[in-house]
Amino acid sequence: MDTHQPNEQRARLEALYTEMRPHSLYPLWEVLHALVTPTPATTAQPWKWGYAQARDYLLRAGDMISAAQAERRVLILENPGLPGSSAATNSLYAGLQLILPGEVAPCHRHTQSALRFVMEGEGAHTAVDGERAVMRPFDLVLTPNWQWHDHGNDSAAPMIWLDGLDIPTVRFYAASFAERMGGEHPATAAPGDTTARYGRNLRPFTGSSAARRPQAQPLFHYPYGEWRESLDAMARGEAPDPALGHALEFRNPADGGPVMPTISAHVRLLPAGFRTTPRRATDGTIFVVVEGHGRAVINGVAHDLARRDLLVVPSWAELVLEAGSELVLFGYSDRAAQEKLGLYRAA
Ligand code: GTQ
Numbered sequence: 520m521d522t523h524q525p526n527e528q529r530a531r532l533e534a535l536y537t538e539m540r541p542h543s544l545y546p547l548w549e550v551l552h553a554l555v556t557p558t559p560a561t562t563a564q565p566w567k568w569g570y571a572q573a574r575d576y577l578l579r580a581g582d583m584i585s586a587a588q589a590e591r592r593v594l595i596l597e598n599p600g601l602p603g604s605s606a607a608t609n610s611l612y613a614g615l616q617l618i619l620p621g622e623v624a625p626c627h628r629h630t631q632s633a634l635r636f637v638m639e640g641e642g643a644h645t646a647v648d649g650e651r652a653v654m655r656p657f658d659l660v661l662t663p664n665w666q667w668h669d670h671g672n673d674s675a676a677p678m679i680w681l682d683g684l685d686i687p688t689v690r691f692y693a694a695s696f697a698e699r700m701g702g703e704h705p706a707t708a709a710p711g712d713t714t715a716r717y718g719r720n721l722r723p724f725t726g727s728s729a730a731r732r733p734q735a736q737p738l739f740h741y742p743y744g745e746w747r748e749s750l751d752a753m754a755r756g757e758a759p760d761p762a763l764g765h766a767l768e769f770r771n772p773a774d775g776g777p778v779m780p781t782i783s784a785h786v787r788l789l790p791a792g793f794r795t796t797p798r799r800a801t802d803g804t805i806f807v808v809v810e811g812h813g814r815a816v817i818n819g820v821a822h823d824l825a826r827r828d829l830l831v832v833p834s835w836a837e838l839v840l841e842a843g844s845e846l847v848l849f850g851y852s853d854r855a856a857q858e859k860l861g862l863y864r865a866a
Pocket of ligand 1 (some may be wrong): 591629668684
């Protein structure tokens with residue numbers, strides 16, 4: 520509203536607001552510009568978590584509390600601009616989960632969709648509806664909405680992965696349901712069964728006894744060895760996109776769309792010395808440095824990137840990536856949800 524009001528008008532309005540407030544009524548004209556902003560406004564901040572430091576705190580927690588006791592032994596990567604929210608971006612959560620040798624994180628399911636991106640360790644598993652995905656560094660594993668999942672570590676070393684969930688989104692819609700089974704889900708299939716049936720452009724006959732997995736969301740394991748090879752093939756064959764580098768999105772084979780209804784995930788490769796053009800997008804994104812080193816310049820501020828570092832780039836922040844060596848990144852965001860809602864924009 521026009522802020523140059525005569526004092527007398529201001530005083531009468533203030534008196535009116537005071538009278539209305541107990542009845543939960545407020546004047547839009549005082550807040551309209553903050554509600555309907557010309558460009559995205561968020562208090563979320565760009566932030567980088569150095570992996571070595573986060574890992575150290577996580578292992579110290581591992582000495583003090585078991586996975587079973589904690590239910591999930593996880594350090595939340597909370598955005599400093601969203602205090603108390605357990606959120607990394609306005610819509611998404613990020614955390615680092617530790618499973619020590621011999622431990623089990625008990626079976627449960629919830630309406631939140633989750634992804635796991637392996638940071639270190641080899642041979643631990645996430646079981647989805649009773650089928651184990653044996654996890655190796657930089658594998659992507661999904662636990663879609665309402666699918667049972669437990670985690671276990673039969674290997675001899677600690678296993679750490681990044682948890683990416685839509686916790687803030689589900690909270691926004693007040694649509695959280697959760698159930699606990701405890702322990703481990705009874706085995707329903709051998710490891711690799713889903714990949715063999717659904718992961719190679721094959722599927723069992725619909726309605727047959729062999730059609731095991733939910734039709735809309737069958738696949739849950741995207742191994743590093745496969746996606747890395749695809750990025751390499753792409754990098755050999757063509758010049759990188761100026762704003763993205765070589766980028767590939769993980770997709771749900773059932774519909775060709777994003778991996779889950781609320782979360783999109785992708786990987787990108789920047790050749791050594793490559794510098795992207797500045798880019799903004801409405802999907803605040805959480806990145807993991809998979810290989811190499813470089814810098815992320817976010818709204819003009821540089822953040823050094825080393826292997827396994829974690830980075831959050833809020834909505835509409837200007838991002839420039841610089842590859843000091845060949846740089847490989849994993850990223851996830853709420854682009855999947857925004858595209859369905861007609862909100863996604865990039866420039
Ligand atoms: O592994 O199911 O980081 O339910 C947060 C909530 C992990 C999990 C998290 C969860 C999980």
